[in-house]
Amino acid sequence: MLLISNPAAAVAPDSIQNTLEGCRNNGDITLPNGSGQFVCPDAAYTTGNLGKGWNELDLVPYRLTVSAGNSAPSTQQYTIAVVVDREDAGKPGYDVLSTLTKNVALSSGTCSIASVGAQAVLDPGIGGTDKSIYRLVTINQSKNSTCVFDYYARLALGSHLYPGSSLHANLTNESFGTAGIGARDVSIPVKEILPQELRKDMTATQDTDYTWNITKQAKPTSVSFGNVCAKDFDDQLPVEITIQWTRSAAIGGKITVTTNVYAKNPASRTITVSVSDKIYKGLNQQTTQVGSTATANNVDVAAKTEVKVLTNTQILDAADGSEGAFNDVATATYTDKVTGIAVPGNTTAKASASISSGSSTNATAVITDTESISGSFLQFSVDSLGGSVAGSFNPAYVLGTKTAGPVNWTSGEQSGNGSVVFNKTIHLNGQKITSGTLTDTATLTPKDGSPQVSGPVEVAIVSSSAAELKIDKSIDADSMSFLASGEKYVIRFTITRTGDATYQSKKELVFNYGDSGATKSVTLTGLVPDTYQVAEETVFVNAANVETTGVLADTTSNSRTVNLNVTDSTPICLGTATFANKRAFGPATAEVQKVTDPVLQAGDADFKWSFTLTGPGTGTGVLAEADAGGSAVAFVTGGGEPFSLSEGVYTVTETLKSGWDLNSVNSNPAATTCSFTVNYPVDAGKVFSCLFKNTKRAEVQVIKTFKGAPITGSEVFAFSLRTGASAAADGTILQTLQANAGNGGTITFNKVVPGSYQLCEQGIPVGWTTTLSSMAGAFSPPNGGDNSTTCVGFTAAAGQSVSFTIDNVPPPEGQARTIGYWKNWASCKQSGGKQAPVLDRTMALAEPTGIQVDSFYLHGSVANPDVAPDCGKAVNLLNKSTFSGTKKASDPLFNMAAQLVAAELNYTAGAAGCAKVSDAIVAANALLTKYAFNGYTHTTMTAADISLARSLATRLDNYNNNLPSACL
Known part of the structure; x- marks a missing residue:
């Protein structure tokens, strides 16, 4: 496998919703399904804990759902990673991660897998693990589509030893983070994983006429009551225990050693086992092996069964028993016919036996069996017996009676091969969470020899709960009445879990225009016992598919806590989070603000400004008076209450004062009015604010004198106000005024917009002088070479009065001309x-x-x-x-x-x-x-x-x- 730690930069998914689910197994899942696939029934997939039914070498099914809504690009290609825990503290977790296949039946729209990368190892792994296994998946997807992909991961041999409480499967972005994709994690409780096991027994006899062998098997080897919260929960489960014995003739003077090897498969699928068995002198494997190695190859062990895969009988010389005892080691290896990928590791079982010897016939034997059960709320009953020997119960037992045991059975004296089958029922007393073991121990006692005990058969028993969380949502009729055709409320719920910070699930409810009812529900299933928090987000979606959040408010808060814990072994099977919503705020209102330059104070002229609101329900208009201090003033009714806006278009108009310019409305310099559209419910409670900024114009005054005295004669002096004039440019003439005796030589350029200007005296006669030319910065513009114009630059601030006193003197000693x-x-x-x-x-x-x-x-x-x-x-x-x-x-x-x-x-x-x-x-x-x-x-x-x-x-x-x- 490839080992990497720094993949290439990713192409992140755009507007994609992801859901990662795993198959919950309460002990009732057997794979493959009827189509030969390792895919569970749709109802078994959950974002929560995957239950107690997954065991070593199981291929655990996972399902990835990716949805692209209307806001997604028309087509896109993106890469994500599916990841599982591989190894931590030297202990294995998952060791195989399959490729992904599209679930055609559940997918809609246009989507496909462009590529799936090879299985690779990430070192270090994610989530604090030492190593993870991952595959990079590149997906092509169009907008308004949902894609469903199935895959599985194999629980490794030895995964029951994985440290921590859970094994995790994750969904990440290509860089193994959550950015752009969110945290997605599904877990299996490690302590519930059962190992692949070998069991064996061993006998050694010498100098007997007959030898006996006893074997025992359970079917199934483990039982699960599954989800006790399920509607079809059954509190009775069948178990079958079969005991077989055989008698064979011994060889005089020889030692007969017999071992029985059993393979126990707790997985939900058939596992192929190969076993080898070796017998050694004494009680130490370092001693000499005696006899030959016995093998059993490629034995299929069905799901949740224990099978005797090998009986190893060795006839040994008396010298081989010089140490008075033998020991035996059986080793099993496993073949995965489904994946074709080798299963690392093996399992072993050991047994020992002292040599039973003496001059005896052992012609007959008595077989006894003892049965008992452990675990709270658990009992069993023996319902019927099968096989070749009926036997009897001692003390007396009535078939079908529930008990915790022990129940003792004896075969009576037997002189040949035989068997007995105990058909039992395990009973759970009510909807309880428990675990226990049904134990069955059989003993064969030859008439003249030592008892032979067949190692106890133990049937593991569990029950679990998979709770439901129901979310009830209601919206009041007033809020529903705001919806128009094509509009809707989308209520999104985020569900988190107290005991697992990585758990998160999302659900949503949609309330459309025209829905007859304003109450809907959504349910999460398969939840492990814990406390859950449900938080809602309310979204209004208009006909153009534009979303606005926060338009609805809950009557108390937008979060609920739901307890789904187990108390005194009794689970809470159903919890409900109820949300009742109405529009978040009252009707929309309008206000206006006034800002002036220069800043005015109370008592100044022009301090008060009038505004008119027109629109639906305003009649001839609603008036408001705002002062230049910048405070917001609401448009109110005649009673002084804020004027409630209806749906529609409104306009706020300013009554402009003389000598003032409107600079901007809500920072828009091109606007002359403030217009807005009220659309419920998105605008419920909204305050529409209009900010008008005005600037008072400046004035430029020229006081013209003639030889130091007011003008009294026929002299006329022309002045212009310009912008952009300089010694290199004539500029633009904005206004031209003449000073003469009629106006006393005083002229005023009114309503000058604040800014930089040039005051110019034009057509100064030859030989005349002007004091304007002696002012700082004075210049003559090009004027086609005509130097009869003199200008000076200045700046006029808002509301400022700029004054120039200019004197002219006639010839002689005046200026020349070009x-x-x-x-x-x-x-x-x-x-x-x-x-x-x-x-x-x-x-x-x-x-x-x-x-x-x-x-x-x-x-x-x-x-x-x-x-x-x-x-x-x-x-x-x-x-x-x-x-x-x-x-x-x-x-x-x-x-x-x-x-x-x-x-x-x-x-x-x-x-x-x-x-x-x-x-x-x-x-x-x-x-x-x-x-x-x-x-x-x-x-x-x-x-x-x-x-x-x-x-x-x-x-x-x-x-x-x-x-x-x-x-x-």
Whole structure:
């Protein structure tokens, strides 16, 4: 056999219910069955103790049931292990574990055995044993199926010596644990296992005319009243004792030695025995063997019988008897024709006899028999006699009389072979648990010789109990009325045993929609005497097969204790656990909670909030007022009692306050109401809670002043609230407001959702300054190169009022603007938008001279300042193009001309300048003149002047962007 200790990782069963059972034998099981199988009647299988009827070399049947419900995968393959105790403290338990076969008659759905591993030994074994035997079983199974598999295990020769109280069969996962499969264990009481036995007697005679031999057999060798709790329990069991004697002539001067060897088979099946017998001088087996070895091979001994398998008669010389006595050893080996697997070990029996000698005839002999019984509540009766000799009872005995004995019988003087058969009945006085022995001892006394005693025949007697545990379950009509079509209650019971921590059994009752009665029962049978606990779990299963636990409650508790013990040898045959259930709680109710940001206190505005519950039975709605402190408030009736919800859909709606946002309902940011469905019985007693979270919006106020004083003139200043704006991004404009004399320069961005924003002043005129640009973190967004917008970032918390005071000062000494600004704020702009014609108006300010470019000038119109005659030429140069629009961005002179036009416009508009910039403007115009720049073309430049043009363009660009480096 394979010896392993660490198997591969398992594929665990998914949603599988397992039941491991063994065949309970009260002494009434004989195998194989009528079909030649080692399978018991279905009613004999139990998860409890397997009774007192299993003995050495029995093939003990086991049954594995695996059920896959609707929640199991459509198909799956998983591996489990069947395990039995093999060895502990050097003593054997089981020594053979069969393969598994599918019980087709009891299986349903689609299931099969994919493979069964070879029998192997686990060292160390499970459950604290030294060694276990196991087989790995891989099963294919579909959902909604039940598979039943049968197998057996052989009780080893010597298993009656196994230490402890029980031998175990287990079901485990592939790793020999209980994870994913639960604890499954079935046991046999070791002390009830009877051994395979040899019995023998021996005589030795010398110098007689005749020799006698007496033998005796019992049929059966053991009896069991079985389960005294059974309805068909019989308190009378028959036993037959047969005594035979023979007379044979002795050989003068020789010694006649006779031994009789009996094999006793307590098993529930036929066992094949082979016996060898050896006779030795004296009383020590170390001495010389005399005579030949006698053998009897392959003798079938029927279940629960004792058979004389060998009579060994040896005629020995007088010298062989020099020590005055002989001893004899018989050895038996066993053959298992069913499994074909060798039976390890053997049994022996020993006897000795002194030589009876003298000049005697021994022509006649008298046979006597004594019968008695031991054990409480046990008696026997001799009902009739058979055989060739009637004999008589002494003292007198009336046939059929119950007695504990002794009953003595004598044959009278016999002169030849003969026999007597005692037909007896063993009587049990009532439903009692007991054990005892019927003993029969026969003696043959030759007329001239010493008595020959045939070793006593002992018939073992036992009775047992297999109690029943009935579970009665009732559910009140109110709870049953909650069930709808396709719904059901499943009540699951777990039964455990005080005296065996490994014992566990599970039963369930199902109450379906439409059941006419709300009381059902389930019964466990074959239970050993003990105290049992029954715990229930109540489950509601809806039409979609979704389970909810705890919907029903027992009137007292969900556990019962049932006593099935034996008191004064009298068993408790039936115990009942009664559960009465009703819905666990009252009707469902609803409540609402309010959480605000910022946290409000009692007395604050907006502290109280109103909610409306609508749904079945609410009419126009049930109102509740919750404060912002977060406490749950129940929806109540007019009398102040919690409003009882009927089955159906309900909605809770909030009356939203101005300036507040609803952030989430029960943590769902997308929800605006709280809706739930009440479905009984699963929602009995449930409190449906709705949590509304609200945030108060912030406000951003801008106080705009003009040269440090309130706005009184026609000045208009535009501000925008943005998100995502930076020096690299324009961001998204959320709101735009204007500060003017009409609003006193104070504007407010209302209902601002808390978060990070940017406040931007837009369209700041050329030459103007704004205190916004001096605030920490101020920046100008790209804005297409138009630097007339200045922004600063800030964070607005929930309910916060953020205030900015911003002052603007007009030219001189204000800010310059970029070429992007000037070409966009023009009447002939190429971009979209509604920008004012700032370029045109500034060119009008430069009249009558105009804006110098080379030795020519670009002119505006004093008469019509909003439309400059040379607007197109100016915009094209600002765009680094020729007057006709040809792009020249890579031309150093056109690039410089663009920055020059913007710088001259900034100077004209009143932007602050400096000597470095003024010199650069003069130098730029001189360079344009040097190369005959006419707005369309110019002459070829030297490398030095190209470098000069680029340097001048950089300085002017820095100026137009208000960079300090322009003046350094």
